[in-house]
Amino acid sequence: MCSPERGCIHGPTTADVCTLQQLAKDKVSYTTAKAVNGCVSRSTVGKPQEVHVLQVKIEKQMWQFQLNVSSAGRTTPPERKVLFVIICDKYCLVTVHSGDLHPTYVSNNLVLGVTDNMSRAFEDTSGEQLVQRVKEHYGGITSFTELKNPHHIHFRVGEDASSPEDCIVQPGFNAQRYLQTEFLVQEVKGCTSPGAKKGKEAHILRMQQGPAETSSQPVEVKVNVVCPEAKPLQDLTILLILQSQPSVTWNIDTQRTVSIMASGKHRISRFPSEQLDERVLPDSEQGLIGLAHDKGFDDIASYTDIPSATHVTLELHRCEPEVKTLPPPPAQRPDAVNIVQTFFSLFPPWKCTDDSIEIVMPKMNLQDLNDYITDITLQDPRCRAEQNQTHFVLRRYLGDCHTKLESDILARNKLILTLASSLEQVEVPFECSLPPELRLQLYRTQDFKWPSTTVLEVNKAAYVQVSFRAGSAQRFLDVKECSLQTATEEPQQLLIPPVAPLGQAVTVLKPTEATLGRELHRFSFVYSLAGGGPFPPCATLSCRVAWHVNGSTSVATLEVTLQDTRPPPSSLGIEAVVGITFAAFLIGTLLTAALWCIYSHTRPMAKLQPVATNAPASESSSPNHSIGSTQSTPCSTSSMA
Numbered sequence: 322m323c324s325p326e327r328g329c330i331h332g333p334t335t336a337d338v339c340t341l342q343q344l345a346k347d348k349v350s351y352t353t354a355k356a357v358n359g360c361v362s363r364s365t366v367g368k369p370q371e372v373h374v375l376q377v378k379i380e381k382q383m384w385q386f387q388l389n390v391s392s393a394g395r396t397t398p399p400e401r402k403v404l405f406v407i408i409c410d411k412y413c414l415v416t417v418h419s420g421d422l423h424p425t426y427v428s429n430n431l432v433l434g435v436t437d438n439m440s441r442a443f444e445d446t447s448g449e450q451l452v453q454r455v456k457e458h459y460g461g462i463t464s465f466t467e468l469k470n471p472h473h474i475h476f477r478v479g480e481d482a483s484s485p486e487d488c489i490v491q492p493g494f495n496a497q498r499y500l501q502t503e504f505l506v507q508e509v510k511g512c513t514s515p516g517a518k519k520g521k522e523a524h525i526l527r528m529q530q531g532p533a534e535t536s537s538q539p540v541e542v543k544v545n546v547v548c549p550e551a552k553p554l555q556d557l558t559i560l561l562i563l564q565s566q567p568s569v570t571w572n573i574d575t576q577r578t579v580s581i582m583a584s585g586k587h588r589i590s591r592f593p594s595e596q597l598d599e600r601v602l603p604d605s606e607q608g609l610i611g612l613a614h615d616k617g618f619d620d621i622a623s624y625t626d627i628p629s630a631t632h633v634t635l636e637l638h639r640c641e642p643e644v645k646t647l648p649p650p651p652a653q654r655p656d657a658v659n660i661v662q663t664f665f666s667l668f669p670p671w672k673c674t675d676d677s678i679e680i681v682m683p684k685m686n687l688q689d690l691n692d693y694i695t696d697i698t699l700q701d702p703r704c705r706a707e708q709n710q711t712h713f714v715l716r717r718y719l720g721d722c723h724t725k726l727e728s729d730i731l732a733r734n735k736l737i738l739t740l741a742s743s744l745e746q747v748e749v750p751f752e753c754s755l756p757p758e759l760r761l762q763l764y765r766t767q768d769f770k771w772p773s774t775t776v777l778e779v780n781k782a783a784y785v786q787v788s789f790r791a792g793s794a795q796r797f798l799d800v801k802e803c804s805l806q807t808a809t810e811e812p813q814q815l816l817i818p819p820v821a822p823l824g825q826a827v828t829v830l831k832p833t834e835a836t837l838g839r840e841l842h843r844f845s846f847v848y849s850l851a852g853g854g855p856f857p858p859c860a861t862l863s864c865r866v867a868w869h870v871n872g873s874t875s876v877a878t879l880e881v882t883l884q885d886t887r888p889p890p891s892s893l894g895i896e897a898v899v900g901i902t903f904a905a906f907l908i909g910t911l912l913t914a915a916l917w918c919i920y921s922h923t924r925p926m927a928k929l930q931p932v933a934t935n936a937p938a939s940e941s942s943s944p945n946h947s948i949g950s951t952q953s954t955p956c957s958t959s960s961m962a
Contacts, residue, residue, distance in 0.1 A: 339512035339513070339514050339610060339621065340512055341510040341511065341512050341606070341610075341621070341624055342510060342511065342512060343508050343509070343510055344509050344510060344511045344622075344623065346638050347509050347622065347623050347635065347636065347637050347638060348505070348506075348509070348634075348635075348636040348638075349505075349506040349509050349623060349625050349627075349633070349634070349635055349636075350472070350503055350504065350505050350506065350633070350634045350636075351503070351504055351506070351627045351630040351632065351633045351634070352501050352502065352503045352504075352630055352631050352632040352633075353501070353502060353504070353627075353628055353629060353630040353631065354495055354496050354497035354500060354501055354502075354631065355493060355494070355495055355496070355628050355629055356466045356467055356468055356493075356494045356495075356496050356500070356502075357378070357467040357468060357469050357492070357493075357494075358448060358465075358466075358467040358490050358491065358492050358493075358494055359464070359465055359466045359467060359490070359491060359494030359496050360452065360464070360465050360485075360488040360489050360490050360491055360494060361463065361464045361465075361481065361484045361485070361488060361496075361498070361499075362461070362462055362463065362464075362484050362485055362486060362487055362488035363480065363481065363482050363483070363484040363485070363486060364456065364460075364461035364462055364463075364486060364487070364488070365459075365460075365461035365462065365463045365480060366480050366482055368460055368461050369402060370401070370402035370403060370404050370425075370459075371401065371402070371403045371404065371463045371478060371479075371480055372404050372406065372455060372459045372461060372462050372463050373403070373404070373405050373406070373463050373464045373465075373466075373476070373478070374405075374406045374408070374451065374452065374455050374462060374464065374465045374466070375388075375405065375406070375407045375408070375466055375468065375474070376408045376410075376447060376448075376451060376465070376466070376467040376468070377407065377408070377409045377410070377413060377467075377468055377469075377471060378409075378410045378467065378468070378469050378470075379409065379410065379411050379413065379469070379470055380469075380470060380507075381411070382411055382412060383411065383412045383413075383414075383756075383757045384409070384411065384412070384413050384414070384470070385413070385414040385415075385416070386413070386414075386415060386416075386471045386472055386473065386474065387415075387416045387417075387418065387472075387473045387474065388405075388407075388415055388416070388417045388418070388474045388476060389417075389418045389419075389473070389474065389475045389476065390403075390405075390417065390418070390419040390420075390422055390424055390476050390478060391419075391420060391422070391475075391476070391477055391478070392422060392477065392478050392479060393477055401478075402425070403422065403424040403425070403478050404424065404425045404426075404427065404459065405424050405425070405426050405427070405428075406427050406428070406443060406455055407426060407427070407428040407429075407430065407432065408428065408429055408443055408444060408447075408451065409428075409429065409430045409871075410447075412430060412757075412868065412870060412871070413428075413430040413431070413870075414430070414431050414757075415428065415430065415431065415432045417432060422478065424478070427440045427442075428440065429441055429443070429444040429870060429871050430870045430871065431797070431870060441871065441872065442454075442458065443455060443458075444871055444872075447467075448467070448490055449490045451465070452465050452488050452490060456488070462488050463480055464488070464496070464499060464500075465488055465490065466494070466496055466500060468502055470504065470507065471502050471503070471504060472502075472503050472504055472505045473502070473503040474500065474501075474502050474503075475500065475501040475502070475503075476499065476500055477498075477499045477500070478499070479499065481498065501631065503632075506625055506627070509623050509625060510623070510624050510625070511620075511621050511622050511623050511624055512610070512621050512624075513619065513620045513621065514614065514619040514620070515619075516619060517619035517620040518617075518619065518620070520554070520556050520557055520558060521558045521617070521618060521619075521620060522557070522558070522559060522560070522618065522620040522621075522622035523559075523560040523561075523562060523613035523616075523618035523620065523621050523622065524544075524559065524560070524561050524562070524622055524623045524624075524635060524637075525562045525564070525609050525610070525613065525621065525623070525624045525625070526542070526561070526562070526563050526564070526625050526627065526633060526635075527564045527565075527606075527609065527624075527625070527626050527627070528540070528563075528564070528565040528569065528627055528628070528629060528630060528633075529565075529626060529627070529628060529629075530565065530566050530569075530628075530629045537568050537569075537570060538568060538569050538570070538629070538631075539569075539570045539571075539572060539631070540565075540569055540570070540571055540572065540630060540631060540632070540633065541572050541574060541631065541632045541633070542561075542563065542571055542572065542573045542574065542632075542633045542634075542635070543573075543574045543575065543632070543633070543634045543635070544559070544561065544573070544574070544575035544577060544579060544635045544637070545575075545634070545635070545636050545637065546577060546637045546639050547636055547637070547638060547639075548638065548639060548640035548641065549666075550640070550659075550662050550663055550666045551640045551641060551643075551659055551662075551663050552640065552641040553639060553640065553641065554639035554640060554641050554642075555641060557577065557639055558578075558580075559577060559578075559579045559580065560579075560580045560581075560582070560613060560616060560618045561573070561579050561580065561581050561582070561583075562582045562583070562602065562609055562612060562613060563581070563582070563583035563584065563585075563587065564583075564584050564602045564603075564604070564609060565583075565584045565585060566584065566585065567584055567585045567601075568585060569584065569585040570585060570586045570587065570588075571583050571585060571586070571587035571588075572587070572588055572590060573587060573588070573589050573590065574589075574590040575589070575590075576591075580616075581597075582600065582602065582612070582616075583597075583600070583602075584600070584601065584602050606624070609624075610624070622637070623635065640663065643659065643660055643663065657740070657745065657747055658747055658748070661738060661747045661749060662747075662749050665736070665749045665751070669751065670682035670713075671736070671751050671753060672753065673719070673732050673753035673754070673755055674719075675719075675755065675758055675760050675788065675790060675837075675839070676718065676719050676720075676762075676771060676773075676788075676837060676839075677716055677717060677718055677719055677771070677772070678699070678715075678716070678717055678719060678722070678724060678732065678734065678753075679715070679716045680697065680706055680713065680714070680715040680716075680736070681712060681713070681714055682694075682697065682706075682712060682713045683711060683712050684708075684711060684712060684713065692740045692741055692742050693740070693741040693742075694713070694738050694739065694740060694741070695739050695740070695741045695744075696738070696739035697713045697715065697736060697737070697738055697739075698736075698737045699715070699717065699722040699723070699724070699734050699735065699736065699737070700722060700723040700724075700734050700735045700737065701721070701722040701723045702737070703722075704717050704721065704722035716772075718771045718772075719732060719837050720836070720837055722734060726755075726837065726838055728838075729755070729790065729837070729838025729839075730754060730755050730756070730757075730790065730838065731752055731753075731754055731755065732752065732753055732754075732755055733750070733751070733752045734750075734751060734752075735748050735749060735750050735751070736748070736749040736751060755790055755838070756790070757789070757790055758789070758790055759787075759788075759789050759798075759866065759875055759877050760786075760787070760788045760789075760877060761785070761786075761787055761862065761863070761864055761877035761878065761879045762785070762786045762788070762879070763775060763776075763777065763783060763784070763785055763786075763862065763879060763881060764783075764784040764785075764786065765778070765783070765784070766784065767782070767784055767845065769784055769786055769843065773786075775879065775880065775881050775882060776881065776882050776883075776884050777848060777860065777862075777881040777882070777883050777884065778883075778884050778885075778886045779848055779849060779850065779856050779883060779884065779885050779886055780847065780848070780849045780886055781847065781886050782845050782846070782847050783845065783846060783847070783848065784843065784844075784845045785803065785816075785843065785844055785845065785846070785862065785864075786841060786842070786843050787800050787803075787841070787842040787843075787864050787866065787877065788839040788840065788841050788842075789839060789840045789866075790837075790838055790839045790840075796840055796869065797840055797868060797869055797870065798840065798842075798866040798867060798868055798869065799866065799867045799869070800817060800842045800844075800864055800865075800866050801817075801865050801866060801867050801874070802815070802817055802818070802864070802865045803815075803816040803817040803844070803862070803863065803864040803865075804816055804862075804863055805846075805848065805860055805861070805862055806860060806861045806863070807857040807859075807860040807883075808857045808858060808859050808860060809857040811857065814848075816844070816846050817829065817844060817864070826846055826847040826848075826849070827844060827845070827846040828844060828845045828846070829843075829844045830843040830844055830845065842866075848860075848883075856883050856885055857883060858882065858883060859880065859881065859882050859883060860880075860881050860883060861878055861879070861880055861881070862878065862879045862880075862881055863876055863877065863878040863879075864876070864877050
């Protein structure tokens with residue numbers, strides 16, 4: 322019953338209500354032994370091996386988590402065999418750490434560091450049906466645990482002869498005898514009222530327990546204020562509201578001065594002998610928010626609902642603001658690095674794609690330095706950003722510029738910035754994640770030279786690459802089918818598997834070693850139009866792949882623009898072209914012959930020497946006879962002779 326003697330806090334007024342929204346600046350995690358469903362049994366006692374089943378259900382398409390296996394606190398003999406069956410409903414990457422133990426793993430997904438573990442024997446079952454099938458297959462089952470979106474699983478192997486004979490699945494199962502799971506809260510929410518005072522914030526943690534969880538339960542709460550790139554904020558006033566059943570004892574571990582309002586008893590680790598009594602808090606979202614407002618905290622920096630837990634960590638990202646001072650001489654500016662790095666941590670200009678690093682940064686004045694950036698390169702000075710009127714822009718291949726890949730899923734490099742006033746260079750290390758991704762890319766040349774293109778040239782070889790990044794050397798997929806669909810009524814053309822008549826123009830290339838941590842599948846083809854008609858403006862290239870891990874399929878698509886490389890078509894047929902050519906040749910020949918004939922009949926007569934005769938003087942003095950005797954033609958010459 323709520324009464325003043327018990328320290329009851331009343332709910333908010335209407336004016337206090339604020340709407341919670343998802344935030345991204347803080348990180349909240351918790352550790353619990355509760356499972357969505359679970360059970361244990363003694364059916365493997367005396368059998369060759371323990372059999373533990375982990376069924377993981379995830380909300381995203383892909384998920385990665387860690388599994389730590391130990392025998393701490395259990396009586397498992399060192400030589401005892403242990404088998405884990407790990408079933409995910411979507412694609413999972415599991416990283417295992419087992420120390421001196423050497424369990425066997427069977428999974429429908431990838432367990433890193435373990436070979437020959439793939440099995441699809443149990444992937445279409447869940448819950449009681451999965452328990453029954455595993456029991457029949459292995460002759461018994463030690464434990465079954467169903468979890469949702471786990472981040473880190475701590476598992477203690479061992480058997481308990483006092484467990485039930487049959488593993489009967491129970492919802493909300495408490496697996497504290499053998500399991501603790503760490504979860505990251507996917508949605509940390511908060512709200513700020515108008516006029517909220519900066520540096521004064523409330524954090525509300527509401528732990529909802531089941532009706533059976535009434536016994537005294539200690540919960541460790543750790544509050545950290547961090548700033549990886551600079552000094553953590555010191556002037557920060559924190560109100561911590563912890564709402565739960567009164568049976569909970571809260572142990573708060575923090576180096577900060579924190580005001581605490583908690584259901585149940587609580588103590589601070591720095592003062593373990595001082596235990597503060599319980600108080601009754603509102604059991605509603607708006608009631609707890611109104612309580613914070615009543616205490617003068619209008620900034621609800623985080624509000625988190627969690628199930629019953631043993632450990633909770635609040636990691637608050639708060640940085641000390643840089644003090645604005647007059648810039649010292651260039652050689653005496655050690656704070657320049659911190660200011661620039663802090664700026665870029667708040668406004669990162671970099672982005673990593675599957676095969677490139679991209680930098681896009683507006684030109685601006687760094688106010689805390691009263692300075693400008695004049696040049697940007699990566700660690701390799703040859704990788705320099707281009708400039709336009711407003712931005713620095715850089716895009717380079719992921720394998721260049723001294724970029725380092727860690728586990729094939731993390732890229733690291735440095736920005737080298739040149740400041741205008743002093744030409745001082747400031748290094749800003751950065752990293753970006755390369756998540757698992759299925760991609761379809763088109764290239765112009767058979768060496769698949771970066772960058773890729775979206776232009777498909779007609780009647781010319783095009784080179785297609787299907788890639789997938791998973792951070793492992795194991796192959797994950799098979800390309801089942803690829804096709805090209807144009808924007809016209811033309812039917813879809815199947816490229817893989819090749820079919821006639823296009824099949825002769827498709828070449829599936831040999832398997833390629835992983836590049837930049839990606840599994841690669843490549844083929845080439847030539848797109849042409851039957852009959853040489855007009856080509857469509859665009860098309861869609863698509864490939865369907867099958868995953869080894871669970872047999873499911875995915876489709877990657879790429880929109881391409883078609884470009885014609887054919888010579889311009891002629892308006893005359895081949896017969897007309899041949900006829901015109903022959904006529905031109907015949908006319909030229911006849912014209913040449915006519916010109917020769919005219920020339921040969923009109924050329925000047927050859928001048929002949931006069932021939933001496935004994936003609937009478939009267940005849941020789943005659944002009945007509947004189948002319949006739951001195952001019953000659955071939956015909957007249959022969960008669961005179």
